[in-house]
Amino acid sequence: MPGARPAGLLVALPALLALALVSWGPWRPPGSETPPGLLGELGRRRRDLSRLAAAVQAQACAAPPGRALGCADLEGATGVRPLASGITKRVSRALLPPAGEEVALKAVHGAGLDVSRCVQRYGHPAGCRRLAAYKLLKEMSLLRCLDHPGVVKLRGQCYDTSVNPEMKITTIMELGTPLEMIHLLQTPWEKRFKICLDLVELLQYLANSPLGSIALLDFQPRQFVMVDGVLKVTDLDDISTEELSCQTDKDCVLEFPTKNFSLKCAVHGKCEGINERRNLFNAYRYFFMYLLPHAAPLVLQPILKDILNATGDLRFGANETLRAFQKVLHLYKSGLYLQKKPSHLKEYIALKGFRSGTVEDYRCWPSYSHLGCMLSVHNAEEAADICCSHSQCQHFIITPQKTWTGRSLALFQSSSADLIPGNNTVVYVKRSTVSRVKPLTSSQKGYRDVREEIPTGTNFTPSKETTHFVSA
Known part of the structure; x- marks a missing residue:
């Protein structure tokens, strides 16, 4: 069980980040067997985490409400079974004593593509797992600072000090149900509309988050779960809080497999709104196209078509898209969408x-x-x-x-x-x-x-x- 050893400690997230930065710093003697290229990658990850930790500290992000869960809670966990595994992490489900609360546990996926490719390149398994663990620390930092119903909740973390020389980290999060797009296509329109509305509200928040405009770089339905009927993003290790630097408008091209968009280079040398627009177009091509139009009330279909066209052409930003969704919701809840015709x-x-x-x-x-x-x-x-x-x-x-x-x-x-x-x-x-x-x-x-x-x-x-x- 990850993090279930007696030597495991629960530490506050800022302290955990500080410990990671010190113990994993490139100045720490890594041993002669560590390849220079791997040391360089570790250094870059450390600097990225250091910048994020500074931003989190500057925002004075509050700790999650309630008691933080830690290694002691994991020691008595039962019903542990794998849920999913990705390039970097593996996710398990567990029941925690005494009430059998269900949680999701994230840890480094030692057999994942990230670690496997790194080992093939550098031949250093411990260093490669350490490199991947930076993503868990980064995700914990973000979850601590992003307080929104559309972001999965951080319940705690476990840092296992008995593992040497690498740190073994387990993130404890609220448990959600993975999205199944085929199933969603068969659900009533009202449910599908809510999923899209939840997504728009999340993207509007990410465009104006305490850490700046955030882009979900790996934007896929598999990065989202349903928790008590609410859509939530659950994978935040592959994000960007920095907008692309530029000198001219030619540097601000947003590329997708089927379409490219040219944006403006702002006076401060950043591609204006590129993170926000990236998220919106991904929402359009992965969610809106499939979930919004089918079986919608006839009178609402022209409005929904306008939303699809505006997001598909990136004519709307997050604020305009949210206002359009709120208009549809008002018409639907109030019954104003009903056509005036003889009653049956x-x-x-x-x-x-x-x-x-x-x-x-x-x-x-x-x-x-x-x-x-x-x-x-x-x-x-x-x-x-x-x-x-x-x-x-x-x-x-x-x-x-x-x-x-x-x-x-x-x-x-x-x-x-x-x-x-x-x-x-x-x-x-x-x-x-x-x-x-x-x-x-x-x-x-x-x-x-x-x-x-x-x-x-x-x-x-x-x-x-x-x-x-x-x-x-």
């Missing part, structure tokens, strides 16, 4: 106190339930319009469940034969369905207007007595 709700009868006894029914895409057709609606009128557009739909139920926008989830079903008394939900049944299939007993004088509700206790089963049919 008058074609339905409202029955209070009934529920469906059917678990499975016809399915629609994209549904909130894999057993049937469950969609997000602003109100009963929108649900009635949706039901009329589905040939199978004969009734719908406005459930108590809410989405993240506060909208209701409506269940659309094909048969009213199994409606039974229960709870306080309202079932909206097509009048034509009732008149064809469900005659009423003589005790029922007829249905009221759709805006009035039929109370629990009404008998909807055929009777041998005289019955009354509702006209269509």
